[in-house]
Amino acid sequence: MKRLTILGSTGSIGTQTIDVIASRPGEFRVVALAAGRNVTRLAEQARALRPELVVVSDEHAARALTPELPAGTRVAFGRDGLVEAARHPEVDLVVCGLVGALGIEPAYAAVDAGKDVALANKEALVAAGEFVMARARATGALILPVDSEHNALHQCLRGENPAEIKALWLTASGGPFREFSREALARVTPEQALKHPTWVMGPKITIDSATLMNKGLEVIEARWLFDVGPERIRVVVHPGSVVHSLVEFVDGSFKAQLGVTDMRHPIQYALTYPHRVPSTLAPFDLVAAGPLRFAAPDTERFPCLALAYEALAHGGAAPAVVNAANEIAVAAFLAGRTGFLDIPATIREVLKRHGAAAATTLDDILAADRLARKTSADLLASGVKS
Numbered sequence: 001m002k003r004l005t006i007l008g009s010t011g012s013i014g015t016q017t018i019d020v021i022a023s024r025p026g027e028f029r030v031v032a033l034a035a036g037r038n039v040t041r042l043a044e045q046a047r048a049l050r051p052e053l054v055v056v057s058d059e060h061a062a063r064a065l066t067p068e069l070p071a072g073t074r075v076a077f078g079r080d081g082l083v084e085a086a087r088h089p090e091v092d093l094v095v096c097g098l099v100g101a102l103g104i105e106p107a108y109a110a111v112d113a114g115k116d117v118a119l120a121n122k123e124a125l126v127a128a129g130e131f132v133m134a135r136a137r138a139t140g141a142l143i144l145p146v147d148s149e150h151n152a153l154h155q156c157l158r159g160e161n162p163a164e165i166k167a168l169w170l171t172a173s174g175g176p177f178r179e180f181s182r183e184a185l186a187r188v189t190p191e192q193a194l195k196h197p198t199w200v201m202g203p204k205i206t207i208d209s210a211t212l213m214n215k216g217l218e219v220i221e222a223r224w225l226f227d228v229g230p231e232r233i234r235v236v237v238h239p240g241s242v243v244h245s246l247v248e249f250v251d252g253s254f255k256a257q258l259g260v261t262d263m264r265h266p267i268q269y270a271l272t273y274p275h276r277v278p279s280t281l282a283p284f285d286l287v288a289a290g291p292l293r294f295a296a297p298d299t300e301r302f303p304c305l306a307l308a309y310e311a312l313a314h315g316g317a318a319p320a321v322v323n324a325a326n327e328i329a330v331a332a333f334l335a336g337r338t339g340f341l342d343i344p345a346t347i348r349e350v351l352k353r354h355g356a357a358a359a360t361t362l363d364d365i366l367a368a369d370r371l372a373r374k375t376s377a378d379l380l381a382s383g384v385k386s
Contacts, residue, residue: 002271003029005085005094005115007106010035010042012202013097013120013146013263018045020268023280028271032085034098034106037061043068053088055081079105086110093271095146096121099204100327101320101369104128108362111141118270120146122221123327127320128365129224143225144270149218150225151266152244152257157226160247160255168228169246169254170218171238172297173198175210178237182301188340190333198241198261207330211343212297216308217326220319223312230312235305237295260284303344307351317357317368324372325350332380346384350375 004021008014014035021028034055035042046054046069054069055076056062062077069075076084086094086106094110095118096103103121108128110117112135119125124132125143136143145151149170157165176195177185193210194203201209208214219233234248246256259265262281269276299306304326311318329346332338338346350372357368 001027001029003031003090003092004271005032005034005088005091005110006030006097007034007082007085007095007103008097008099008121009033009045010038011097011099013095013267016264017095017097017118017267017271018049020264020271021049024268024272024277031091032088034082034085039065039068046070046073052090053085055085082106083109086115087113091115093118095267095271096124097146099202101127101324104132104362104366104369108132108135111136111139111143114139114141116142116144118144118146118267120267122147122150122217123323125221125224126217126323127369128362129221129319131362131365133224133227142273144273145221145225146263146266146270147218147221148261148263148266149245150222151269152259153222153226153247155257155269156245156247156255160249162227164250165228165232165247166250167232167234167248168222168226169234169236169248170215170222171241171243171245171294172212172215172235173209173241174237174239174295174297175212177210178239178298180301182341185301186339186341190336193333193340197239201263203334204327204330207333207343208326211304211330211340212299212302213304213308213326213330213343213347215297216305217323219305219308220312230309235297237297239293239295240289242289242292258284258286258289304347307344307347311351311355314351314355317359317365318351318355320359320365320368321354321357321372322347322351324369325376328373328376329380338380338384342380342384346376346379349379349384 030049030051032053033051036057062075086109093116097120103124107124196206241261243256311322325347329343
């Protein structure tokens with residue numbers, strides 16, 4: 001029986017992870033759950049799964065949760081609680097479904113303790129990929145990507161000779177605005193942006209998909225996860241989201257992973273790795289999928305993708321700076337405090353100011369993250385120019 005910690009258990013990835021666990025009775029035991037302030041749902045999960053440890057965001061939430069828990073379940077909170085859950089001595093695999101930079105320290109703590117990580121929090125590798133991957137190699141921890149694109153690449157690369165790989169191709173749906181003009185993009189609302197055409201995801205990642213920043217973050221993540229230079233990581237728009245990613249080989253062959261647009265598929269792959277097991281999901285229908293269409297991304301209308309490549313070229317703390325600026329700008333957009341085009345404008349300006357920052361330790365990364373957040377908030381408050 002594989003023993004799990006689920007970080008972000010009440011979010012989209014966490015709840016779908018629990019769905020997968022329920023479909024494989026007797027194969028998994030949940031040792032620890034961590035969430036934010038959704039005490040009601042977390043209490044329900046704890047009563048069903050009976051973990052040893054649950055973690056919430058703060059002491060107030062911990063006090064509210066304690067009387068709702070089954071006997072024998074302990075409560076912790078905050079950053080220290082997340083790290084404790086990630087390093088729990090009885091855990092074999094940590095599912096990291098936390099949103100944003102909050103996932104950096106727990107992901108590092110897990111690999112530092114030699115735990116395998118099913119990683120849905122791309123920001124951990126975007127901001128601190130060099131450090132996280134180096135520590136994973138040192139401790140022997142596996143990082144199994146849950147993002148559908150990186151999960152697809154992981155599947156395509158199994159058993160292949162790295163010397164025969166020419167390029168990695170990440171597919172992008174293009175989001176709901178792929179045919180909008182720049183003038184139309186200036187007027188879009190959060191409600192429009194949250195209507196993703198193919199995937200059901202949390203609000204932050206859905207907005208990132210609409211701006212193409214999600215794909216930019218995935219380029220940075222792929223650079224560290226697969227140890228491939230950015231010049232060999234390509235992006236192609238594929239509106240149907242049938243092909244989840246591709247690997248191009250030196251002989252001109254392509255290998256693609258296709259499947260249903262359901263995150264429970266890559267979650268199950270990561271949970272059961274290195275084995276493949278039957279799924280309870282509806283089977284993928286090749287005939288119903290219809291023609292496969294691909295197009296080049298438009299970085300003029302959607303500059304976030306180009307900004308991510310620029311951050312990789314800068315190196316150092318630049319990817320962490322871009323990630324932090326994006327988080328603050330997306331939060332402002334979702335709250336109705338800024339426009340859609342102000343997201344890339346904020347990122348561009350913060351990268352200009354802080355992109356040259358060096359990073360030789362994880363603390364440097366976290367310091368750059370904090371500085372970029374403050375600068376982003378200040379810019380948005382004063383009215384960034386898009």
